[in-house]
Amino acid sequence: MRRSQFMIGIVFVFLGMVFISGAQMADGVSVLLVANKAASTVGIVDPRAGEQIATIAEGGITGHELIASPDGRTAYVPIYGNSGVGKPGTDGSNIVVIDIASRKVVGNIDFGHGVRPHCVAFGPKGLLYVSTELEKSISIVDPHTLKIVGSIPTEQPESHMFAIAPDGRRAYTANVGPGTVSVLDIEKRKTIEVIPVSAQVQRISVSIDGRSVFTSDQTKPQLAVIDTSTNKVKAWIPLPGYGYGSASTPDGHWLVIAIPNTRQVAVIDVATMKVAHTIDVPASPQEVLVRPDGLVAYVSCDASHKIAAIRTADWTVEKLIDAGAGTDGLAWAATK
Numbered sequence: 001m002r003r004s005q006f007m008i009g010i011v012f013v014f015l016g017m018v019f020i021s022g023a024q025m026a027d028g029v030s031v032l033l034v035a036n037k038a039a040s041t042v043g044i045v046d047p048r049a050g051e052q053i054a055t056i057a058e059g060g061i062t063g064h065e066l067i068a069s070p071d072g073r074t075a076y077v078p079i080y081g082n083s084g085v086g087k088p089g090t091d092g093s094n095i096v097v098i099d100i101a102s103r104k105v106v107g108n109i110d111f112g113h114g115v116r117p118h119c120v121a122f123g124p125k126g127l128l129y130v131s132t133e134l135e136k137s138i139s140i141v142d143p144h145t146l147k148i149v150g151s152i153p154t155e156q157p158e159s160h161m162f163a164i165a166p167d168g169r170r171a172y173t174a175n176v177g178p179g180t181v182s183v184l185d186i187e188k189r190k191t192i193e194v195i196p197v198s199a200q201v202q203r204i205s206v207s208i209d210g211r212s213v214f215t216s217d218q219t220k221p222q223l224a225v226i227d228t229s230t231n232k233v234k235a236w237i238p239l240p241g242y243g244y245g246s247a248s249t250p251d252g253h254w255l256v257i258a259i260p261n262t263r264q265v266a267v268i269d270v271a272t273m274k275v276a277h278t279i280d281v282p283a284s285p286q287e288v289l290v291r292p293d294g295l296v297a298y299v300s301c302d303a304s305h306k307i308a309a310i311r312t313a314d315w316t317v318e319k320l321i322d323a324g325a326g327t328d329g330l331a332w333a334a335t336k
Helices: 002-027
Strands: 031-036 041-046 051-057 074-079 094-099 104-110 117-122 128-132 137-142 147-153 159-164 170-175 180-185 190-196 201-206 212-217 222-227 232-238 246-248 254-259 264-269 274-280 285-290 296-301 306-311 316-322 327-333
Touching: 051 104, 051 316, 074 117, 074 128, 094 117, 117 159, 128 159, 137 159, 147 190, 170 201, 180 201, 201 246, 212 254, 232 274, 246 285, 254 285, 254 296, 264 285, 274 316, 285 327, 296 327, 306 327
Parallel strands: 159 201
Antiparallel strands: 031 041, 031 327, 041 051, 074 094, 094 104, 117 128, 128 137, 137 147, 159 170, 170 180, 180 190, 201 212, 212 222, 222 232, 246 254, 254 264, 264 274, 285 296, 296 306, 306 316
């Protein structure tokens, strides 16, 4: 009897150790966040299992983009509205703050009036930057106080998306309707230059070395390459269709770009400035996020409610992840 009790005790200790170990593993796993635009939710995706394991109601209509804090604990979701860029609709006026672990809305940043906040990113000194489209600006937020502490004018309407250079000194906005890119001095909070690109552009990214900015022409199937030393378009890369969101691999070798009208993702060799691979994906690929380890590129596919996980070793779709309606913005929440 005593031996049985002893063995049972050992089993319970072992199970307890497994439970604690499992909890520690769960806490230490980075997750992929997705803005389910049409569902007005933020999805949490377990990248190992390839499953959306939870959704969080934003309480607003609706978040298109999102970002995670550097410690991976908090998500910030600008509530843009119910329209597309430059189109009539509601004008969002706030950013929702979500605690990722508890899966709850824990804060709100209110602009006090409609600004259509859209793209969001962390920049120098831990500050949060968000495009405030109707104000032709990038607003600056202190994430600790949830207060708006400044803004940078873009001098152009429809500054929908932006990218911050690796050194944190410059930001570049894709101004959709004007077809321009604004070059912003982050420290001095001013526009340095407005670069004409095309009659209309969409999305924007910066190369790993900070020497090039990429934005997609919406009048021709081509990608503009801007030289950041001259602030001029230095090259055009032909694409198999009209480009959209793009992102570089950590080694700077590849640029991965969504091609919505052909249901493809193109992979550009940055050295040759040519498309080296194309990958078929579900309908309406939108945004590209390359995992920090460079092993996987995630592509949100809006109309399909899917996220394509593409293995960069051989540029094949490793898995399709079911997400929510209107799958759009992606963010990586890296736990520390």
